[in-house]
Amino acid sequence: MSEAVAAARLARTQATAFRVLVVDDDPDMAAYLARLLESEGLAAETVNNGDAAMVYVMSTPPDLVLLDIMMPGTDGFEICARLKADTATAMIPVVLVTALEDQQSRVRGIKAGADDFLSKPVHREELVARVKTLKRLHATRRELESRRLAAEVQRKEALRRAFSRYISPRLAERIISDMEDEGTPFRRGAQRVSVVALFADLRGFTRLTESTGVAEVVGLLNEHFSVITDAAYRHDGTIFSMAGDSLLVGFGVPFPQADAAPRAWRAAHDMLRSFTSVHARWIKSGGVPTGLGIGIASGEAILGNVGSPHYMSYTIIGDAVNIASRLVQAAKPGEILVSGPVYETIRAMIPAGAAKSQGEVALRGKSGITPVWSITV
Amino acid sequence: MDDKSNLVTVPKDLEDLIPVFMSNRKKELDALRVAFAAADFEQLRQLGHRMRGVGNSYGFAQVSDFGKRVEDGARSGDRALLESTIARYDEFLSKVQITYE
Numbered sequence: 001m002s003e004a005v006a007a008a009r010l011a012r013t014q015a016t017a018f019r020v021l022v023v024d025d026d027p028d029m030a031a032y033l034a035r036l037l038e039s040e041g042l043a044a045e046t047v048n049n050g051d052a053a054m055v056y057v058m059s060t061p062p063d064l065v066l067l068d069i070m071m072p073g074t075d076g077f078e079i080c081a082r083l084k085a086d087t088a089t090a091m092i093p094v095v096l097v098t099a100l101e102d103q104q105s106r107v108r109g110i111k112a113g114a115d116d117f118l119s120k121p122v123h124r125e126e127l128v129a130r131v132k133t134l135k136r137l138h139a140t141r142r143e144l145e146s147r148r149l150a151a152e153v154q155r156k157e158a159l160r161r162a163f164s165r166y167i168s169p170r171l172a173e174r175i176i177s178d179m180e181d182e183g184t185p186f187r188r189g190a191q192r193v194s195v196v197a198l199f200a201d202l203r204g205f206t207r208l209t210e211s212t213g214v215a216e217v218v219g220l221l222n223e224h225f226s227v228i229t230d231a232a233y234r235h236d237g238t239i240f241s242m243a244g245d246s247l248l249v250g251f252g253v254p255f256p257q258a259d260a261a262p263r264a265w266r267a268a269h270d271m272l273r274s275f276t277s278v279h280a281r282w283i284k285s286g287g288v289p290t291g292l293g294i295g296i297a298s299g300e301a302i303l304g305n306v307g308s309p310h311y312m313s314y315t316i317i318g319d320a321v322n323i324a325s326r327l328v329q330a331a332k333p334g335e336i337l338v339s340g341p342v343y344e345t346i347r348a349m350i351p352a353g354a355a356k357s358q359g360e361v362a363l364r365g366k367s368g369i370t371p372v373w374s375i376t377v
Numbered sequence: 378m379d380d381k382s383n384l385v386t387v388p389k390d391l392e393d394l395i396p397v398f399m400s401n402r403k404k405e406l407d408a409l410r411v412a413f414a415a416a417d418f419e420q421l422r423q424l425g426h427r428m429r430g431v432g433n434s435y436g437f438a439q440v441s442d443f444g445k446r447v448e449d450g451a452r453s454g455d456r457a458l459l460e461s462t463i464a465r466y467d468e469f470l471s472k473v474q475i476t477y478e
Contacts, residue, residue, distance in 0.1 A: 028398050029431045032391065039390055070426060098430075121433030121441065124388075 018135050019043040019060075023053040023079065024068040024097070033066055033097070033122065040128055042135075050074030054082065057089055063138050064131065066118070069098040069105065077112045084113030091141065093134045097122060168233035171255065190304025195252050196260040196296065196342065197321045198237065199328035200228050200271055202245035203291040211288055220282055220290075221245060227274035228292070235267040240315045246328070250316050253303050261298055261345035268294045268336045269377055291333020297323035298342050323370060326363035330372075340371030350375055383472045387436045392477045398435055402470055409447065409463050413456075421459060422451035439469055 020037050024030040025048050034044035045062070047053050050073055057065065065083065069076035076096055083089045093115040098105065106117060116130055156176050163172035202208070202224060209217050228247055232239060236257065237249040249267065252260035275292040283289060301318030327337040338346070343355065358372040387395060405424060412420040428444025431437075443466045450458035 026427050026431050028394070028401055029427075029434065031394050031397070032431070032434050035391060035394060070423075072423075120430035 018064070018138070019045070019062045020064045020066060020131065021053065021056055021062040022046045022066045023048075023050065023071075023076070024066075025049055025071040026068070029068070029097075029120070033127070036122075036124055036127055037066075037131065040131070042131065050076070050079045053079055057083060057092065061089060061092060063092070064134055065092055065094045066097050067094055067114075069096055069109070077108055080109065080112040080114050093138065095130060095134070165239075167238045167254075168236045171236055171238065175254070190302050190306070192300055193253055193303045193316075194256070194260075194298070195250050195301040195303070195316055195318070195320050196264045196298045197301070197316065197324040198232075198249040198251065198264045198268060199295045199324045200247045200249070200268070201293050201295075201328045201331075203293050203331075203333040204288070205245040205290065208288050208290050216285075216287065220278075220287065223278045223281075224275065224292075227278055228271040231267050231270035231274055234270060235263040237263065237267055241313070248316075248321070248324075250301075250303075253301075253316060261296075261342050262349060264296050264342070265336075265338075265346040265349055268296060272334060272336070272377060293328055293331030293333060294336040295324045295327025295329070295331055295338075296336065296342050297321075297327060297339040298345075299323070299339075322365065323363060326366065327372065329364075330361075331374075334376060336375040336377070338373050338375060340373070343371075343373040351377065382439060383469060383474055385437050385439070385473055385475050387475055387477050389477045391435060395435070395475060399470075399473075402440065406463070406467055406470060409466070413459055413463060416456075418451045418454060422448055425449075425451055437473075439473075440466075443469070 020034075020042050022030045022033045022037070022044055024033065024046070027046075027048060030046035030048065034046050037044040045056065047056050050071055053065070053067070054074075056062075067076045067079055076098070080094045080096065083092060083094060090113075094113065095116045095118055096109045096112075096114045097118045098109075098120060109117060115134065118127060118130060159176055160169075160172050163175060167175070208220075212220075224245070225242060225247065229239065232247070232249040235251070237251050238253055239247065240250055241248040249264070251257055251264045251267075257263060271294060272292055279290065279292075297320045299318065299320035301316040301320050303316050305312045305314050306317065307313050323339055327339065331337045337358070347355065354377055355373050355375045358374050360369040361372045362369050405428065409421065409424055411417075412424065425444045425447030429441045429448060430444075432440025432442075432444060443462055446458060446462040447466075449455070450462060
């Protein structure tokens with residue numbers, strides 16, 4: 001072959017993305033098939049046994065495999081069946097090339113998953129016609145696959161945007177990656193879970209709305225919710241409700257978190273710290289002084305979709321939520337009130353002198369008494 | 378086979394593959410002789426099967442014909458057929474005339 005012809009062949013070969021692996025224990029047969037393919041502008045590689053074929057396909061998956069059946073060691077049927085059984089290689093078309101004419105072998109080839117057959121001696125026109133047909137199918141399949149992937153990316157992006165209203169980006173990613181599972185949390189029915197509930201609420205908000213213009217109130221609320229939402233997400237909390245000036249965040253849901261209480265504590269700490277600068281700007285612009293109070297409680301709750309067919313809310317209901325709600329109502333500006341069990345879990349994290357026992361408190365609407373601790377940072 | 382049967386026409390674009398092809402046929406002839414001497418009919422069958430597949434592809438219909446006879450002889454255990462076929466294959470390889478077009 002002249003250099004010019006070789007260069008032209010190489011250029012044509014490189015111009016196409018369609019790569020064919022020829023597997024034949026007879027090197028002359030393999031060279032012949034490769035030559036016919038290359039003369040049609042396709043890239044062809046040859047290997048001489050089944051094991052080498054498997055290694056090649058796994059490392060550099062071709063677009064088509066021309067596979068001899070009768071080979072020493074692993075035969076073509078076995079190679080074909082293995083390729084078709086592996087999801088990574090199942091879509092690669094396999095053409096069985098054989099001198100076997102009997103129907104039984106064809107049936108065995110079909111059972112092994114072969115896409116087509118070629119009989120030896122291989123006729124040039126037949127080989128080219130079959131490969132071109134499979135190439136067209138391959139291109140169509142690729143196009144459909146790329147469209148499917150694009151649609152999948154769009155769908156996941158839409159889900160990510162929707163989820164990010166309620167949960168941290170990390171949790172959103174986890175849920176989306178688990179979408180194939182039946183166990184996706186939003187599809188489950190209601191379930192009883194252990195939860196740490198955190199309420200954050202602006203103190204004196206009602207008075208503030210009465211004395212401040214609507215635009216200023218909305219501006220403050222937006223800034224307030226932005227910083228406390230960020231703090232909740234930083235620690236992988238899930239936002240269950242945002243009403244008026246109040247935010248309900250759950251930890252340990254929808255996925256269990258062994259360190260749910262420490263996460264809630266860190267989130268509360270971040271919320272207060274972030275709110276300090278929001279409040280400073282608010283005061284500087286002439287706003288009425290306000291403050292952020294936080295209540296945290298742990299316990300069992302029911303997690304699930306609650307509501308009517310017309311309006312449904314993914315939420316948590318239960319004692320932990322009720323106690324956290326009572327605690328936030330009692331919290332002063334800049335104060336975090338936590339229930340006894342939460343305090344016991346996070347006490348080592350609290351700066352010395354920052355926590356003070358409030359004793360056993362009878363919370364409004366609760367029949368028993370609850371140990372409460374006040375933390376100021 | 379008469380003298381004409383030693384003539385082979387090969388497609389021009391396969392010309393550069395023919396030296397290796399012919400070299401492999403001579404190795405194949407040696408392998409046939411070894412297998413025949415050892416009465417290894419399975420090896421003879423496989424060699425015949427391979428000859429049958431590759432011959433016609435390159436334009437060597439005679440190689441495919443010899444291959445079919447070797448395969449048949451191996452299957453039936455016909456030593457006389459195998460011996461004569463191997464001898465005629467040897468003769469063919471020594472006399473073959475190849476043209477390219």
